[in-house]
Amino acid sequence: AQKVTQAQTEISVVEKEDVTLDCVYETRDTTYYLFWYKQPPSGELVFLIRRNSFDEQNEISGRYSWNFQKSTSSVNFTITASQVVDSAVYFCALSEWGGATNKLIFGTGTLLAVQP
Amino acid sequence: NAGVMQNPRHLVRRRGQEARLRCSPMKGHSHVYWYRQLPEEGLKFMVYLQKENIIDESGMPKERFSAEFPKEGPSILRIQQVVRGDSAAYFCASSPRDRGWEQYFGPGTRLTVT
Numbered sequence: 273a274q275k276v277t278q279a280q281t282e283i284s285v286v287e288k289e290d291v292t293l294d295c296v297y298e299t300r301d302t303t304y305y306l307f308w309y310k311q312p313p314s315g316e317l318v319f320l321i322r323r324n325s326f327d328e329q330n331e332i333s334g335r336y337s338w339n340f341q342k343s344t345s346s347v348n349f350t351i352t353a354s355q356v357v358d359s360a361v362y363f364c365a366l367s368e369w370g371g372a373t374n375k376l377i378f379g380t381g382t383l384l385a386v387q388p
Numbered sequence: 389n390a391g392v393m394q395n396p397r398h399l400v401r402r403r404g405q406e407a408r409l410r411c412s413p414m415k416g417h418s419h420v421y422w423y424r425q426l427p428e429e430g431l432k433f434m435v436y437l438q439k440e441n442i443i444d445e446s447g448m449p450k451e452r453f454s455a456e457f458p459k460e461g462p463s464i465l466r467i468q469q470v471v472r473g474d475s476a477a478y479f480c481a482s483s484p485r486d487r488g489w490e491q492y493f494g495p496g497t498r499l500t501v502t
Contacts, residue, residue, distance in 0.1 A: 367488075373443060374489045
């Protein structure tokens, strides 16, 4: 069965600090997708990043970076120089690749509070 | 290109009433997914539909919940005889036929049962 665990329920940082959100997943699939979404207080889901299991390159996009460690089934998400507008719940998600259904399995989320 | 549309954005129902939630996928998308987010929890998959077909309903409660995606018109998630525990945010996502992992989410419908 597929499972996503975000052990950090809440993180509080001061503006301009770097913050890393942890995510560990379980799957029997050899190919899969991993995602990070942001849910600000307004409630909508904002897509941040998607990577497939073949691509273990770490990625940097602006203030966001992604550290995928297939050997430990972890995919951590780092925000550099955090800003108050980064305050949100961040969800990690997993999806199989090429199966009959591409449903997303979400973690329980990490609430990030960035203090001014 | 308009995004995924959901309406209503907020819905209040009394216990025992029916709730109908609508989802219009992005133009060109033929696959729709419904997810539920209970208060203070992550999103949970409910059902995956293609036009006129339910492909995976493994996340749907066995009673009172149904979903459809007709040939014409939006996808509908229907909850009969709502109870307080149905209060949640319901998100719809759509994807192209050949890229099911590329899901675009709507803004959600927040259902409150009083």
